[in-house]
Amino acid sequence: MNRPLKIVAIVIGVLLVIVIAVPFFIDANAFRPRLESELTDTLGRPSKVGNLSLSLFSGGVTADNISIADDPAFSQTPFIQAKSLKVGVELIPLIFSKSLNITDLTLNQPEISLVHSREGDKWNFSSLGNTGTAQAQAKTGTTAAGTATRPSGSANSTPPPSSGSANSTSTSGSASSTPNLSIGKLKVSNGRVTVSRAGSSQQPRIYDKVDIEVSNFSFTSSFPFQMTASLPAGGSLKLEGTAGPIDASNAAHTPLQAKVSIKQMNLAASGFIDPAAGISGIADFEGSLVSDGHEVKTSGTLKGEKLQVVKKGAPAGKPLQVQYTVVHDLVKETGTLSQGEVTMGKAVAHLTGTYDAHGTTTIVNLKMEGQGLPVDDVEAMLPAVGVILPSGSQLKGGTLAVNLVTTGPVDKSVTTGTVRLENSALAGFNLGSKLSAISALSGKGATAQKDTTIQNFSANVRVAPEGTRADNISLIVPTLGTASGAGTVSPSNALDFKMKADNIPFLIQGTTSDPKFLPDVKGMAGGMMQNALTGNKLGQKNPLSGVTGMFKKKPN
Numbered sequence: 001m002n003r004p005l006k007i008v009a010i011v012i013g014v015l016l017v018i019v020i021a022v023p024f025f026i027d028a029n030a031f032r033p034r035l036e037s038e039l040t041d042t043l044g045r046p047s048k049v050g051n052l053s054l055s056l057f058s059g060g061v062t063a064d065n066i067s068i069a070d071d072p073a074f075s076q077t078p079f080i081q082a083k084s085l086k087v088g089v090e091l092i093p094l095i096f097s098k099s100l101n102i103t104d105l106t107l108n109q110p111e112i113s114l115v116h117s118r119e120g121d122k123w124n125f126s127s128l129g130n131t132g133t134a135q136a137q138a139k140t141g142t143t144a145a146g147t148a149t150r151p152s153g154s155a156n157s158t159p160p161p162s163s164g165s166a167n168s169t170s171t172s173g174s175a176s177s178t179p180n181l182s183i184g185k186l187k188v189s190n191g192r193v194t195v196s197r198a199g200s201s202q203q204p205r206i207y208d209k210v211d212i213e214v215s216n217f218s219f220t221s222s223f224p225f226q227m228t229a230s231l232p233a234g235g236s237l238k239l240e241g242t243a244g245p246i247d248a249s250n251a252a253h254t255p256l257q258a259k260v261s262i263k264q265m266n267l268a269a270s271g272f273i274d275p276a277a278g279i280s281g282i283a284d285f286e287g288s289l290v291s292d293g294h295e296v297k298t299s300g301t302l303k304g305e306k307l308q309v310v311k312k313g314a315p316a317g318k319p320l321q322v323q324y325t326v327v328h329d330l331v332k333e334t335g336t337l338s339q340g341e342v343t344m345g346k347a348v349a350h351l352t353g354t355y356d357a358h359g360t361t362t363i364v365n366l367k368m369e370g371q372g373l374p375v376d377d378v379e380a381m382l383p384a385v386g387v388i389l390p391s392g393s394q395l396k397g398g399t400l401a402v403n404l405v406t407t408g409p410v411d412k413s414v415t416t417g418t419v420r421l422e423n424s425a426l427a428g429f430n431l432g433s434k435l436s437a438i439s440a441l442s443g444k445g446a447t448a449q450k451d452t453t454i455q456n457f458s459a460n461v462r463v464a465p466e467g468t469r470a471d472n473i474s475l476i477v478p479t480l481g482t483a484s485g486a487g488t489v490s491p492s493n494a495l496d497f498k499m500k501a502d503n504i505p506f507l508i509q510g511t512t513s514d515p516k517f518l519p520d521v522k523g524m525a526g527g528m529m530q531n532a533l534t535g536n537k538l539g540q541k542n543p544l545s546g547v548t549g550m551f552k553k554k555p556n
Helices: 003-025 028-043 091-097 132-139 375-385 436-442 521-537 545-549
Strands: 052-055 060-069 078-089 102-108 111-116 182-197 205-218 223-230 236-243 256-266 280-291 295-308 320-329 334-344 347-356 363-374 394-396 399-409 414-427 452-464 467-477 481-489 495-501 504-510 515-519
Touching (some): 256 295, 347 399, 375 399, 467 495
Parallel strands (some): 111 182
Antiparallel strands (some): 052 060, 078 102, 320 334, 414 452, 452 467, 467 481, 481 495, 495 504
C-alpha cells in the first residue's frame, strides 16, 4: 500500500474512533438543564426533557419523554407530550467547546391538546412565547421545569449565533416580550392534535397523522410552512404558506397566509362547522386564507355530496357547490359572509349575512335569495332542508323563487320569508282523487290524471324548532281551482291546514308523505251561518227561517 493510501486509511480510522469514542466522553445529559431552560424561556411554559443521547452519525441529540405544560388557566395537564425530540446541533462547537448551537428540531409522535376558551376569545396556545414568567425564573437561577442550575462546563447562556443555528436568549422586557429564537428547520412528525372547547359537552375532535415542516423559524419574522393532517371521520387537510411574526401577546393572532386544500371532509365531524347546526355531508374544498392577526379573510369553493342542512332532513340527491368569501374578526369572533353563491345544476341562489361565534353556540343572521331557480335541479335539494313530498311523488318542471332570512342560534334558528312556485307539476300524485269528496261538494268530478299540475303556488313561511307555519297560501291547480288558506307542519311532519277552494272549506291532515284531504264540516256550517246572517242584514230571505218557523208558537 503506497503512502497516500496509508494516510487516507489512518485519517478514516481516526475519524471512526472519534465518532465511536466521542459519545463516551460527552455526557449529553449535561445539556438537559440548559435545553429545558431554553424551551421554558422561549415558550413561556414549564418544559421537561427526559434522557438525552448523542448520535454523531445523525448529527444531533435525541431526547425522550418531552413535556410542555399547558396554560394553567385552561388545564394542569400537558399542552404537548412527545415520545422523542431530535435536536440537530453543530458538532464542532459541541465537541471542542461543548457549546449547544441548535440547527433543527424534530418532534416525533407528539400529542397536542388545543383548547378554545368558553368565551371563544382565547386558545390555550395564545400565551405561547410570553417570556415574562421564564425571565423571572431565570433571575433566580431556576427553571419552571425544575431547580437544577446549569453545570460548569455546559454551554454559555448566550452562545454566538451562527449560520442556521439557534439563538434562544430572550430579550429583557415586559411579560409579552418576544424571544430572540431562530431555527433553520422545525418539524412535527406523525402527531395527533385534539381540539376541544372549555366547558363544552361536545366530543373533542381528533386530527391524526399531523406533519408540520417550518423553515427559517423565527418569532420576529415571517417563515414558510407546510402542514398535512388526517381529518376526524376521514378526509385530509393540507396547508401551505407563510406565518409570522409571532404575536407575543396572543399567538393565535399571528399573521398568516396560506392555500388550503381539503379532501373528503366529513362536515358534521370536521370542526369547521358548528355541530349544533345539524349540517352534514362529504365535501372537498380549495381556497385561501389571509390573516393580519386581527381579521381573517377566507375564500374558496366547497363541493359537497350527500349534503344535509337540517337535522330532520335527508341527504341531497345531487352534488352542491358553494363559492364564498368570509371576513372573520379574531377578537370579537364574528364574521360577515359577503359572497355565497350556492349552485346545484343550473340553479344558483345567493347567501349573505353575518354570524357571531364567540359563545358556546353560533348565532347567525343570514339571507337566502334565489329567482327563477329550475325546479328539476332544486328538487334534489328538498330532502336536505327537511321538505318531504307525498310518497312516490316528485316536482318536475317550472321555476322556484325564494326570499328567506334565518336568524338566531344555529340549533334554534328561525327562518322566515316567501316561496313561489310556477308552472310545475307534482308527478306521481293525483290530487283529483284525493279531493273526490270535496269535488263532489263543488260540483266538479274527480279527475284520473296521474300528475298534479301546479300553475302557481306562493306562501309566507316560518320554519322554527316547534314546526313550520305557512300563511297567505295561494294555490292555483286546474283540478281544484284557486285555493287559499294557512296551516302548520309539526316536527314529526304532521299536517294541520285549513284551506278553501271555490268557497268550499276543506282540511289537509295526515303527514307530508301521506296527506289526507277532508271536507271541513265545521267550516261549512260556520260559512252557511255567516252567509245567512249576512243575507238577512241585506234584506234577503233567511234560508233558516223555514226551519226556525216550525218552532214558533201557533196563535190561539
